[in-house]
Amino acid sequence: MIDNKNLILAIVLSVAILFGFEYYFKLTRPAPPPEQQTAGQTQPGQQAGQAPAAPASGQAGEPGTAPVPTAPGTAAVPAAPGGLVLGTQQTREAILSAGDRIKISTPRLHGSILLKGGLIDDLTLANYRETLDPESPEIVVLKPKGFDTAYYAQFGWAGKNGADVPTAETVWTADRRELTPDNPVTLSWDNGKGLIFKRTIAVDVHYMFTVTQSVTNKTDAAQSFHAYGLVSRRTTPETTGFYILHEGLLGVFDETLAEIDYDELQDDKQVKKTSTGGWIGITDKYWLAALIPDQSAKTNSRFLYSKPSGTDMYQVDFLGPALTAAPGQTVTSENRLFAGAKEVRLLDAYEEKIGVKRFDLAIDFGWFYFLTKPIFYALLWLNDHILNLGLAILVLTVGIKLVFFPLANKSYTSMSKMKKLQPKMTQIRERYGDDKMRMNQEMMDLYKKEKVNPASGCLPILIQIPVFFALYKVLFVTIEMRHAPFFGWIHDLSAPDPTSLFNLFGLIPWSPPEFLLIGIWPIIMGVTMFLQQKLNPQPTDPIQAKIFLFLPLFFTFLLARFPAGLVIYWAWNNLLSMLQQWVIMRRMGITGKQALQ
Numbered sequence: 001m002i003d004n005k006n007l008i009l010a011i012v013l014s015v016a017i018l019f020g021f022e023y024y025f026k027l028t029r030p031a032p033p034p035e036q037q038t039a040g041q042t043q044p045g046q047q048a049g050q051a052p053a054a055p056a057s058g059q060a061g062e063p064g065t066a067p068v069p070t071a072p073g074t075a076a077v078p079a080a081p082g083g084l085v086l087g088t089q090q091t092r093e094a095i096l097s098a099g100d101r102i103k104i105s106t107p108r109l110h111g112s113i114l115l116k117g118g119l120i121d122d123l124t125l126a127n128y129r130e131t132l133d134p135e136s137p138e139i140v141v142l143k144p145k146g147f148d149t150a151y152y153a154q155f156g157w158a159g160k161n162g163a164d165v166p167t168a169e170t171v172w173t174a175d176r177r178e179l180t181p182d183n184p185v186t187l188s189w190d191n192g193k194g195l196i197f198k199r200t201i202a203v204d205v206h207y208m209f210t211v212t213q214s215v216t217n218k219t220d221a222a223q224s225f226h227a228y229g230l231v232s233r234r235t236t237p238e239t240t241g242f243y244i245l246h247e248g249l250l251g252v253f254d255e256t257l258a259e260i261d262y263d264e265l266q267d268d269k270q271v272k273k274t275s276t277g278g279w280i281g282i283t284d285k286y287w288l289a290a291l292i293p294d295q296s297a298k299t300n301s302r303f304l305y306s307k308p309s310g311t312d313m314y315q316v317d318f319l320g321p322a323l324t325a326a327p328g329q330t331v332t333s334e335n336r337l338f339a340g341a342k343e344v345r346l347l348d349a350y351e352e353k354i355g356v357k358r359f360d361l362a363i364d365f366g367w368f369y370f371l372t373k374p375i376f377y378a379l380l381w382l383n384d385h386i387l388n389l390g391l392a393i394l395v396l397t398v399g400i401k402l403v404f405f406p407l408a409n410k411s412y413t414s415m416s417k418m419k420k421l422q423p424k425m426t427q428i429r430e431r432y433g434d435d436k437m438r439m440n441q442e443m444m445d446l447y448k449k450e451k452v453n454p455a456s457g458c459l460p461i462l463i464q465i466p467v468f469f470a471l472y473k474v475l476f477v478t479i480e481m482r483h484a485p486f487f488g489w490i491h492d493l494s495a496p497d498p499t500s501l502f503n504l505f506g507l508i509p510w511s512p513p514e515f516l517l518i519g520i521w522p523i524i525m526g527v528t529m530f531l532q533q534k535l536n537p538q539p540t541d542p543i544q545a546k547i548f549l550f551l552p553l554f555f556t557f558l559l560a561r562f563p564a565g566l567v568i569y570w571a572w573n574n575l576l577s578m579l580q581q582w583v584i585m586r587r588m589g590i591t592g593k594q595a596l597q
Contacts, residue, residue, distance in 0.1 A: 095144045096122055100171070102185055103178040107205050108340065110138065113179065114145075117168040118187050118199055120209065121145055121152030123339050125287075132483055132491055141287055141339050150234040153289065153337050155199065155211045158319065160224040164191040172199070181205050194219035207340025208350060214332040217325035224324045227333035229291045230317035233282055236262050240285055245364050245477055249303045249316055251280030251290075252358045260303050265314065271303040279356055280316045281338070286479040288362050292336035293318045295355050341479050344376060364477050371470035375400075379474060390486030390493055393475065393569050400471065401576050404464050412581045417452045468573075475565050486568065490521070493565035497521045518560045521567045526556030528574035535581050 101112035104123065111123035123142035130136045143151045159165040166172070172187035179185045184202035191197070196216040203209050217223045239247040239262075249260040253275035260271060273280070276298045281290025293299045297320055304315040323331040336354065342363050351359045365372040375396070382392035401408070424446060432439035447453070475481060482494040489499055497519025499505045502512040505520065530552040559567055 090146060092140075092143060092147050095146050099144075102174050102176075104203065105178055106181050106203055108207065109203065111142065113185070113201065115172050115174060115187070117154065117170060118156070118166070118172050119145065119152050119154050119168075120201075120337060120339070121150070125340060128286075128341060129483070139287065141289065145232075145234075148235065149237070150232070151289070153229065153231050153291070153339065155213060155227070155229045155335065155337075157197070157213065157215060158226040158228050160226070160322065163223055163225065164193050164195065165225065166191075166197055179203055195223065206346055207338055208354075209337040209339070210334065211337065212332060212334045214330050215323075215325055216330040217327055220327050222324055222326050224322045225331065226322055227320040227335065228317060229293065229335050229337065230315055231282055231289050231291060231337075233314045234311060236312045236314075237284065242476070244366065244473060245285060247284055249280075249282050249314065250362070251301060251303075251316065252278045252361060253280075253301065254278065255357045257358065257361045262312075262314065265303055265305045266312070268303075269305050273301045273303075275299065275301070277355075277357055279338075279359065280318060281362070282314065282316060283342070283362060285477070286342060286482060287340065288338060288342050290338045290362065291316065291318055292338060292354070292356050292359075293320060294334060295357075297321055343479060344373070345380070364473075366470070366473045368466050368470040368473070371467055372473050375467075375470050376474045376478060379478075380480065383480065388486070389481060389484040390490070390565065390568060393493075393565060394572050396471070397569060397573055397576065400467060401573075401580070404467070405580075407464065408577070408580060409584065412584045414453065416581070416585045417450070421446065421450060421452065471569070472566065475569055476563065481563065481565050484565075486564065490564050490568075493568075494563045496561045497564045497567065514561065515557070518556060519564075521564055521571060522556050522560040525559060525567050525571035525574065526552045528571050528578065529555060532574050532578045532581070535578060535585070 096112065100115045101122070102115065104111040104113065106126075108126050109123060110126055111120075113120055114122070121142055121144045124138035124140050126138060128139040130139060141151070142153065143149055145152055154168070156167075157165045166189050170189055172189050175186045175188070176183060179201060181202075181204055184200050187199040187201070189197045194217065196218065198214045198216075200212040200214075201209060202212075211229070213227055215223070215225055237247075246259045246261070248262045249265060251258050251273065253273040255278070258271075258273065260268075265271065277293075277295040278299075278301075279290050279292045280301045280303075281288055283290075293301075299318045299320050301316070301318040304317070306313045306315075318335075320333055320335075323333060325331040336356075338350070344360055344363055347360045347362060350356060360373070365376075378399070379389075379392055379396050382395050383389045386392050386395065425443065428439060428442045428446065432442055482492070484493045485491050486493055490497065496517065498517075499519040500512050500517045501523060502516045502518065503510045530549070533548060533552060559570065
């Protein structure tokens with residue numbers, strides 16, 4: 001009776017926690033960013049949508065010194081786009097139509113470049129949609145300055161000794177009205193004081209921009225400049241919140257990855273890095289905006305946070321070495337911007353083509369990188385041949401099972417021996433239940449007599465954990481699983497199972513709350529977990545045994561809102577493990593009824 005009361009109490013408390021967490025989460029979850037821009041209160045001299053200052057050049061005589069933040073109001077800060085009226089609501093489309101722009105048109109990118117400031121601030125992905133509907137809007141990567149969630153890239157020169165360089169207010173002249181992979185665009189600006197600036201922007205058929213800047217010195221004195229690039233993001237974006245996935249600021253410096261969370265940078269305000277080559281950027285789960293400076297030059301980079309007018313602002317930037325143009329000479333700097341989807345094959349191709357080290361680390365492969373990436377490539381290879389990522393997951397799981405078949409056999413054989421001894425262990429527990437020391441001694445004697453080591457099945461399982469975690473990581477972080485269909489009602493392996501037990505899988509016209517959306521695949525996973533657990537040796541303590549039997553129900557609720565691809569993998573893996581364990585038990589003479597006791 002006491003055992004039953006404890007079990008009921010555990011169930012009630014667990015359900016209360018699930019309901020309470022859901023209620024708390026809905027109350028405290030921040031609202032998604034609005035689709036319209038409402039200008040907030042600004043400080044004197046400051047405009048809505050301002051980003052942290054562009055990197056400042058080093059002092060005279062200190063070429064290449066790291067950029068440092070300047071006092072508020074003293075730096076040349078990128079201004080809001082022309083035509084933005086502060087104090088009014090502005091849609092993204094209204095802001096885009098207010099400025100003179102160069103169209104971007106490639107097989108995979110749509111967008112525009114603002115001639116005022118030369119900003120790359122409007123970019124959508126032609127091959128990725130917000131929903132499964134092919135008519136839904138394209139994924140927006142970059143957004144214009146002046147918008148609530150502005151997100152843009154800017155390149156330029158930091159002049160030394162007061163040189164008049166282009167700013168965010170500079171209106172450039174373009175040699176064409178459309179940027180395509182076959183037709184780069186060249187922007188020009190004459191400062192009227194003997195310096196002529198040109199910026200040639202090229203784009204490939206994927207997501208890589210190449211920005212070549214030059215300065216021609218027609219003055220009678222040498223002029224020095226530092227090329228810089230920055231990516232600025234306004235407001236803190238909503239993230240998935242999973243500890244196994246990094247979303248925020250990151251970069252590779254001297255082939256070492258640095259990851260900085262948004263809240264971490266809010267505390268530190270600024271993080272500086274110096275390296276030769278490498279890259280720096282801001283990442284979401286699937287999308288990346290990254291600056292790639294000249295890989296042969298030593299650059300100073302930084303991660304920067306500020307909060308003008310109460311709005312979070314994040315910036316990554318780099319400052320190149322000083323370049324000096326003698327009278328009549330021209331200096332040139334070539335840097336790149338990646339803005340698009342984090343496709344591992346594409347990132348690897350860029351690493352090989354342009355020599356950017358460890359660009360694939362933009363995908364969070366985790367601690368088991370040496371396992372995760374090969375598993376990822378195996379999954380892609382299978383998908384290329386099977387043409388269904390869900391089936392590729394099933395086949396890959398079978399392959400991993402075959403690799404670990406000998407180890408798993410050893411583990412399941414040990415478990416089967418323990419299962420066969422279950423009746424004798426129960427007798428010992430009933431006979432010496434009041435004398436724990438005697439009961440443990442009798443158990444050890446039984447193990448020695450039957451030549452069974454209760455811990456022998458643990459090592460093979462421990463060896464397999466990194467591989468299974470790496471596979472779990474692959475299925476969670478890869479963009480290839482996004483909007484990938486399986487069969488039946490699963491149209492997106494990256495989204496949770498859309499069905500629910502609590503409306504009889506759509507038969508009842510009612511939409512249950514999120515924590516009750518327990519779909520068919522989570523139920524299948526829970527059942528396989530329960531059956532697999534029944535095949536394993538049961539704990540000698542009856543309370544522990546009942547708690548273990550409750551775990552499949554707990555995991556069914558816990559994993560119900562996980563991506564369907566992960567749940568399908570888990571259920572399939574459980575089924576294969578059960579099949580292997582059942583075969584071993586049959587060989588050892590354990591009957592079906594005895595196996596499930």
